[in-house]
Amino acid sequence: MTSGAKVLTFKIDGRDVSSREDETILEVARENGIAIPTLCYLRGLTPVGACRMCLVEIVGSPKLLPACVTRPQEGMQVVTQSERLMRYRRLIVELLFTEGNHICSVCVSNGNCELQALAQSLGLDHIHLPYRYPRLSVDMSHQLFRLDQNRCVLCARCVRVCDEIEGAHTWDIKGRGIEAEIVADLDTPWGDSDTCTRCGKCVHVCPTGALTEKGTAVAEMTKRRDFLPYLSLMRKEAHE
Amino acid sequence: MNKAKIATTWLDGCSGCHMSFLDMDERLADLAERIELVYSPLVDHKEFPEGVDVAIVEGAVATNEDVEKIHKIRKRSKVLVALGDCAVAGNVPSMRNPLKLAEVCDRAYKENAQLQQQMPTKLLPRLLPQVKPVHEVVKVDVFVPGCPPPADAIFFVVSELLAGRVPDTSAVTRFGK
Numbered sequence: 001m002t003s004g005a006k007v008l009t010f011k012i013d014g015r016d017v018s019s020r021e022d023e024t025i026l027e028v029a030r031e032n033g034i035a036i037p038t039l040c041y042l043r044g045l046t047p048v049g050a051c052r053m054c055l056v057e058i059v060g061s062p063k064l065l066p067a068c069v070t071r072p073q074e075g076m077q078v079v080t081q082s083e084r085l086m087r088y089r090r091l092i093v094e095l096l097f098t099e100g101n102h103i104c105s106v107c108v109s110n111g112n113c114e115l116q117a118l119a120q121s122l123g124l125d126h127i128h129l130p131y132r133y134p135r136l137s138v139d140m141s142h143q144l145f146r147l148d149q150n151r152c153v154l155c156a157r158c159v160r161v162c163d164e165i166e167g168a169h170t171w172d173i174k175g176r177g178i179e180a181e182i183v184a185d186l187d188t189p190w191g192d193s194d195t196c197t198r199c200g201k202c203v204h205v206c207p208t209g210a211l212t213e214k215g216t217a218v219a220e221m222t223k224r225r226d227f228l229p230y231l232s233l234m235r236k237e238a239h240e
Numbered sequence: 241m242n243k244a245k246i247a248t249t250w251l252d253g254c255s256g257c258h259m260s261f262l263d264m265d266e267r268l269a270d271l272a273e274r275i276e277l278v279y280s281p282l283v284d285h286k287e288f289p290e291g292v293d294v295a296i297v298e299g300a301v302a303t304n305e306d307v308e309k310i311h312k313i314r315k316r317s318k319v320l321v322a323l324g325d326c327a328v329a330g331n332v333p334s335m336r337n338p339l340k341l342a343e344v345c346d347r348a349y350k351e352n353a354q355l356q357q358q359m360p361t362k363l364l365p366r367l368l369p370q371v372k373p374v375h376e377v378v379k380v381d382v383f384v385p386g387c388p389p390p391a392d393a394i395f396f397v398v399s400e401l402l403a404g405r406v407p408d409t410s411a412v413t414r415f416g417k
């Protein structure tokens with residue numbers, strides 16, 4: 001264990017908190033019951049700070065920092081809720097809605113979707129930016145699962161779980177910016193993948209209806225995540 | 241007491257939001273004492289009247305006729321409510337938007353037609369190249385997402401508006417509800 005780590009004290013939303021120096025602001029906030037919204041973060045996977053939902057303010061710094069990859073410093077004052085942060089969080093979710101084709105009412109993940117839940121918790125009752133309506137594919141080539149690019153938010157949880165936990169590294173992201181897409185095995189149909197072990201971990205960490213089990217109809221795709229903290233802990237211990 | 245003048249209409253939708261409206265059941269009787277339904281697919285008025293207090297619009301804007309209707313509704317109503325995911329976000333009607341209109345029409349009227357394989361040229365309104373949520377065409381005052389929004393949510397919204405408040409719908413409904 002990391003018992004040699006230094007202990008720090010700092011403030012989150014005016015509350016005194018203590019942490020080890022190797023923890024992140026997000027971890028400390030969650031330990032203390034302070035809610036910071038997240039999307040790409042998932043306990044058990046390496047945080048990447050990709051979605052920017054967990055941005056927080058640090059008093060004295062003009063920059064907003066992602067709580068999932070930022071380590072606290074002694075005496076630091078973290079603000080997790082402010083008008084500015086709410087504005088950015090709403091904007092991020094709105095941009096995600098306009099970027100893909102997220103039609104909740106006909107989605108297998110309706111009611112079990114983190115993007116949908118985020119929109120509601122941020123009080124988003126409509127999207128004020130124009131929608132893009134991109135023409136995206138649905139890969140049905142896999143025997144058990146389907147990939148619907150229309151619903152993908154590029155959180156890369158699938159990429160990380162497949163690489164870090166399953167050890168198969170089937171998934172990657174191709175393209176840049178608005179062209180980015182998740183791909184199996186150097187962009188081959190998922191069903192033709194030589195590396196996919198059909199374990200289904202990617203399906204169950206996916207926050208939306210992008211990766212789902214075949215045979216599920218609207219609102220039937222529930223995600224099971226219990227396996228992740230156990231498996232990631234076992235991996236960590238095996239390495240130590 | 242003056243009754244509030246309420247109008248409801250549907251554009252490109254499935255009428256499910258109106259079904260949900262009717263699902264308010266016995267609460268409709270309470271509402272009837274406080275509102276006058278001056279225009280609706282559920283009643284028999286032919287022309288959208290002037291001086292409407294609250295216009296409740298189901299459905300997305302998909303045709304030139306929808307555009308004309310929604311401008312008239314906006315002009316003649318104090319408060320405009322977008323009811324349901326089609327009006328709020330485009331929803332199912334907007335699923336044609338990633339495709340070209342000609343492809344969609346060919347699929348519907350030619351490829352899948354057994355007889356008379358041709359585009360209709362009379363009577364039907366002209367389809368817009370892309371389906372739009374209502375707020376991309378006119379100003380919307382209240383958004384009520386849901387497919388359809390639950391009857392409880394509609395009752396809450398109408399009650400709040402009648403009480404002179406702007407309802408916060410995030411506690412009672414969401415996209416896809």
